[in-house]
Structure formats: C-alpha cells, structure tokens
Amino acid sequence: xxxxxxxxxxxxxxxxxxxxxxxxxxxxxxxxxxxxxxxxxxxxxxxxxxxxxxxxxxxxxxxxxxxxxxxxxxxxxxxxxxxxxxxxxxxxxxxxxxxxxxxxxxxxxxxxxxxxxxxxxxxxxxxxxxxxxxxxxxxxxxxxxxxxxxxxxxxxxxxxxxxxxxxxxxxxxxxxxxxxxxxxxxxxxxxxxxxxxxxxxxxxxxxxxxxxxxxxxxxxxxxxxxxxxxxxxxxxxxxxxxxxxxxxxxxxxxxxxxx
Amino acid sequence: xxxxxxxxxxxxxxxxxxxxxxxxxxxxxxxxxxxxxxxxxxxxxxxxxxxxxxxxxxxxxxxxxxxxxxxxxxxxxxxxxxxxxxxxxxxxxxxxxxxxxxxxxxxxxxxxxxxxxxxxxxxxxxxxxxxxxxxxxxxxxxxxxxxxxxxxxxxxxxxxxxxxxxxxxxxxxxxxxxxxxxxxxxxxxxxxxxxxxxxxxxxxxxxxxxxxxxxxxxxxxxxxxxxxxxxxxxxxxxxxxxxxxxxxxxxxxxxxxxxxxxxxxxxxxxxxxxxxxxxxxxxxxxxxxxxxxxxxxxxxxxxxxx
Numbered sequence: 140x141x142x143x144x145x146x147x148x149x150x151x152x153x154x155x156x157x158x159x160x161x162x163x164x165x166x167x168x169x170x171x172x173x174x175x176x177x178x179x180x181x182x183x184x185x186x187x188x189x190x191x192x193x194x195x196x197x198x199x200x201x202x203x204x205x206x207x208x209x210x211x212x213x214x215x216x217x218x219x220x221x222x223x224x225x226x227x228x229x230x231x232x233x234x235x236x237x238x239x240x241x242x243x244x245x246x247x248x249x250x251x252x253x254x255x256x257x258x259x260x261x262x263x264x265x266x267x268x269x270x271x272x273x274x275x276x277x278x279x280x281x282x283x284x285x286x287x288x289x290x291x292x293x294x295x296x297x298x299x300x301x302x303x304x305x306x307x308x309x310x311x312x313x314x315x316x317x318x319x320x321x322x323x324x325x326x327x328x329x330x331x332x333x334x335x336x337x338x339x340x341x342x343x344x345x346x347x348x349x350x351x352x353x354x355x356x357x358x359x360x361x362x363x364x365x366x367x368x369x370x371x372x373x374x375x376x377x378x379x380x381x382x383x384x385x386x387x388x389x390x391x392x393x394x395x396x397x398x
Numbered sequence: 399x400x401x402x403x404x405x406x407x408x409x410x411x412x413x414x415x416x417x418x419x420x421x422x423x424x425x426x427x428x429x430x431x432x433x434x435x436x437x438x439x440x441x442x443x444x445x446x447x448x449x450x451x452x453x454x455x456x457x458x459x460x461x462x463x464x465x466x467x468x469x470x471x472x473x474x475x476x477x478x479x480x481x482x483x484x485x486x487x488x489x490x491x492x493x494x495x496x497x498x499x500x501x502x503x504x505x506x507x508x509x510x511x512x513x514x515x516x517x518x519x520x521x522x523x524x525x526x527x528x529x530x531x532x533x534x535x536x537x538x539x540x541x542x543x544x545x546x547x548x549x550x551x552x553x554x555x556x557x558x559x560x561x562x563x564x565x566x567x568x569x570x571x572x573x574x575x576x577x578x579x580x581x582x583x584x585x586x587x588x589x590x591x592x593x594x595x596x597x598x599x600x601x602x603x604x605x606x607x608x609x610x611x612x613x614x615x616x617x618x619x620x621x622x623x624x625x626x627x628x629x630x631x632x633x634x635x636x637x638x639x640x641x642x643x644x645x646x647x648x649x650x651x652x653x654x655x656x657x658x659x660x661x662x663x664x665x666x667x668x669x670x671x672x673x674x675x676x677x678x679x680x681x682x683x684x685x686x687x688x689x690x691x692x693x694x695x696x697x698x699x700x701x702x703x704x
Contacts, residue, residue, distance in 0.1 A: 195594060202513050227596035237587035240610050240700040253597035253605070286699075299591070306595055 148173040148310060148340040149194060154208035156189055158201070163189050165368040167208075169359060176332060176341045178351035178377065181361035182397070186369025187344045190361065191312050194342065195229040196222060212310075227254065230303030232313040236295035238287035238302070243270075243279050246287045246298060250306035265305050273301035274331055293324025300331065311335065313343040317350065329354045348393055352381050360389050445679055452676030455669050461677075465641040465657065471667025475674050477643045481651035482627060484558055484644060485565065485637070489626050493566035494619055497573030498608075500525075504574070505581040506603055533571035540568040541632040549636055556638025556650040564636045568629065569622035576621065580614025581607060613696040620689045624682055630655045654678050 149171040156164035164186040171177050179187045192198045193210060196217065210217040217225065227250075238246050247266040248256075256262060266283070270276040275297045279290070287298055296316060303311060313332075317325040332341055332354060345351050351358055358380040360372045373380060373389045384390045391397055459474060466473035504526065512519035544564025554560040584607050592602040608615075638650030639660055652660065654674055661671035 197590065197594060200590070200593070202510070223596045223598065225596075226594055229594075231590075231594035233587055233590065235587060237585070237591045239588055239591065239606055249592070249605070250595040250597070253592070253595060253601050302591075303595065 178355035230308035269301040452672035455673035471665030488562035489565035501577035538631040561637035576618025580611035
C-alpha cells in the first residue's frame, strides 16, 4: 500500500469475531486512515456489518458474541475506552433511516441532552449547526417542531446524520446508508459524506460498487470463506483496488462476476 | 370432436359448480350477517333495557344525594360516584408503576439476566407464567386473597386501601401484558439509534422506548380503569359496603358496581339499582370512546401522522 499523509485512526490486528461457536470474521488486520472515507465491500454474509459494528461495540448488544484480537482507536485499546465516551465519539448511520418518533428538534437535541446539556440556547445552536452540516437546515428550519417521521426517506437519513453530528463525533460509521434511498437522495448523501470527511473519519459499508468507487478513498474487500467466516481479501487505495486489483478474487467481484 | 364435446361438458360442469359456489357464498354471507346482527342486537337489548328502566329515575337529586341505606334503598348515589373515583385513582396509582416496571424488566432486562444465571431464568419464566395465569383467574379469587392478606392479616380492614391493593393485583396482569406488547413493538433500530449516540440503556428506555410505547401502555391503563369500575366481587370483600363518603384511605366505601349489587340483592329498590347501572353503563361507554380518541391522538403524535 502506498503511504499517504493520512495517519491511522483505527488499527485492527488479527480480529476474530464469534457468534457463540460460529466464527463470523477471521484474521482481519488493517488500519483505518484518519479524515478519509474507507469503504467496505463484499458479498452478502461476509461480515461487513459485523466488522463495522466492532468499532463502536454495537455487537455487545447481541448475546454470546466474543472478540479476539486487538482494536485500537488512536492507539488506545477499544476495550479500555468507556463505552459512553466511545459511542459519543463514533456516530453511526443505519441501513434504514431511524429517526425517533419525536420532533426534528428533539431528534437532533437527543444526543446532547443524553449527555446532560440543558441550556436551550446551546441546544438551539447545536441543532442549527448540525442541520446545516447535514445540508438539511434550509428544508426544515421552519418545521423544527414537526415530527421527524413526516420527512422523506432521504431527508430522514440526513436527519440521522445531523443527529449523529450533534454529539461531535470524530468517526462516522455508515451501514449501507443509501440502500433504502432513491438515486437522487443517494447522490446527496454521497456529496454530504465528501464534505464531512474534512472533519471526520468515515467508514462506509456498501453493496454498491460504483458508490465505493466514486465516494471512497480506501476500499477493503471482504469475502466469505468456505467455513462461512468473513475475511479480508484486499485493502488499499480505492483507485488502485478498482483499477489494478492484486487479487483475482477482487477483480472478479468488482467486475460483477460474483456476489 | 370428442375433445370438443368434452370441453363443452366440462364448461357446463364448471358453470354448475360456479352456481353452486355462488349459492354457498350467499348462504354463508347470510349466516355471518345473522350472527352479527344477533350479537349486536343482544348487546343493544341489554343496554336498552337497563337504560329504559334506569334513565327515568335519574335526576340531579338522585346524583347528588347520598344513599340512605336500609331495606327500602332510599336516597341517591352521590357517595358511590366519588368512591368509585377514589378507588380508580388509588388503584391505578398503585398498579401502573408496578405493571409498567415489570413489563420494562421483562422486555429490556430479563433476557440478559436469564442468560447470566439459570436461577434468574427460572424466576423470569415463573413470573411470565404467573402473569398469564393471573390474567385468567376469576376475580373473586383476588377478592379472597385481598380479604385474607390486606383486610385480615395486615389489619387494614375494609378500606379504600385494602380494596385498591386488591384491585391493583387484579389489573396488574392486564397492565403488564399490554405494556409488554407495546414495548415489544418498539423497533430495535430506535434502541440502537439511541445507544449509538452514547446514551445509556436507562436513558434510552426512558426517553425513546417508553414514549414510543405510550399509546399501548395508556390503552392498558384505561382498560384497567374500566375493569375497576365494573368490578364487584373483589370490592365486595375488601371495600366493605359503607354508603358514607370515605374520609381517608382507611375508610370503608361503596363503588357504583357494588351499590348496584347491594341494591339489587338487599333492598326493594330495584329501580334505583337500574338507575345506578345506567350511570355505570354510560361511564363505561364514555370511557371506551375516550380510549379510542386518546390512543388515536397518541399514536398520531408518535408516528407523526395527522
């Protein structure tokens, strides 16, 4: 891999992930670059989403999971970081937009409020800043008290991004954030991601090859082995992975021969 | 040639079949309609009969004077209305936190706790089964329990407190089950969304899960209110039957349903029993309409649709 001026946000060493006895991910070692967009591609069931959820320990919610190997955020082992602080610093965007059944304002203010912020003035500032960052402010500034569920799918997803940004994360995990959206809404999300990478490290799981190719700086290609465990096939700069893949498997996958 | 004949025959056969099916269908419709009409007619007949007997007796005086007691059943029903109100409020105040709390535990915590310890798993299973069984137990059993436990053993006597505690035991299964169902319908993605923002589980439950489940929970509570207003057996053996207005929660009293029972069984004032029953029915109808409106409003607020 060619060296760039990006430093590492996360380092993953020999990660193994188990659901009970079933090994879902094996032997993954890679480094996620800071202020860059890393896309994770691969066929269904190869552990992409599971891998993504390792970073904010969202898998902890599922019973009987265990992890081997070492993941570090800025050199600090993930396990040693308080889970609230960890999740505060790592926003997550889900496959389907999941705004809470509350007003637009209350959705954005949810995170700051959960962390104890009460001042209405500060909350208002945060809501406006977050919505502007997510390029949603102009569309909703007059309807902040309306239910977030009344928004369109694309608007809801940008709302969820704004909601995540409101707690000042330095990482954004996105689990197929555009898979439930129409092409225009998808492009808007992609543009937004490009803007956000100036301040954030973004990891995005996607099924959409073109999306990975046009929207990310680095690409990690996962595949499912014969024992159904996901493993890392190839990882590198997106331009290189897509034009001169090192492995035959990668080439077959990105040219649509399987998956 | 033969195939043509065959096809003609089969078409004719199909037609005959179709006709028969249509006939069956019409007959079926008629039967279903008849059943429906009969059931509705029975309900309307009962309500109509009670109202036609009771409404002429009702006037402002009847509603605002207290029952005089005695075999003649003189007086009105004022204290029974107020007592019913006290009873409802006190019972709900006792039962709601317990019931909703139990449901939250069962839905949000019991799973993890059960996996960690076999003993807890067994307890949770027993609790679930207990709720199921209690929901089907005849109410007089709750009355007997209340009498033995609260009235006698804890020496609370025939009182609002004894009655409310027993009533709470009666409606607890309803509240737990409706709340549990309401909590289970809250999408996992809401919980994940909240937790991913760094909110604690406790904060998530209070600020996302419970508000979203509110319409279901409120429906359960209002159903319980109806149950308490209508309940007679439990309060007969725990509330006593004093027609005086209870001055504290340690006083005996008489709810509307209990009043109907006592008038009908111990006095000659059957007309006044009917009048009280009319008020009872009207209350229940109004309550049901309120459930509809409230739950629709709440659902609209939660789902964001007008």
